[in-house]
Amino acid sequence: xxxxxxxxxxxxxxxxxxxxxxxxxxxxxxxxxxxxxxxxxxxxxxxxxxxxxxxxxxxxxxxxxxxxxxxxxxxxxxxxxxxxxxxxxxxxxxxxxxxxxxxxxxxxxxxxxxxxxxxxxxx
Numbered sequence: 001x002x003x004x005x006x007x008x009x010x011x012x013x014x015x016x017x018x019x020x021x022x023x024x025x026x027x028x029x030x031x032x033x034x035x036x037x038x039x040x041x042x043x044x045x046x047x048x049x050x051x052x053x054x055x056x057x058x059x060x061x062x063x064x065x066x067x068x069x070x071x072x073x074x075x076x077x078x079x080x081x082x083x084x085x086x087x088x089x090x091x092x093x094x095x096x097x098x099x100x101x102x103x104x105x106x107x108x109x110x111x112x113x114x115x116x117x118x119x120x121x122x123x
Contacts (some may be wrong), residue, residue: 002026002098002112009094009117012086016121020081022096022114030054030074033099035110036081038092038119045095047105049081057102064090086121093118 008020022034035050049060049070058070069082079096094117097110104110 002029002032004096004098004112004114006094006096006114006117009119011120011122014086014088014121014123016086018083018086018119020083020094020096020117020119022079022081024077024079024098026077029077031100033102033104034070034072034079035097035099035104036070036079037095037097037107037110038090039095039116040089040092043092045107048094050099050102050105051079052102059103059105061105083119086119088121088123091119091121 003025004022006022012018036048037045038048039045047061051058051070051072055072067085072079096114098112099110
């Protein structure tokens, strides 16, 4: 198991940018696929992006392609989500999560979760 702590959320105007960070504890961080999910009020948690253990492969939800970028720094046990051209519909609690496999987009594909960080985009 890996423990995850997100940070970097906040209030931003539409068109603005934020960078989320997720710090992981444990020596096996570089073994995991890492992902970001989000959950808006009254909606189910949805997949946003994921990155392979090496950082060499990524995949995204169609709704965020071209605007959000996932990256990782294994030496720092940290995964990032750079969020540009933000829209009000991006407002949600953002969660990072870890997985032993690459390619999953369902919450059940990810085992450990952080507590989430709130992102609010005003119009």
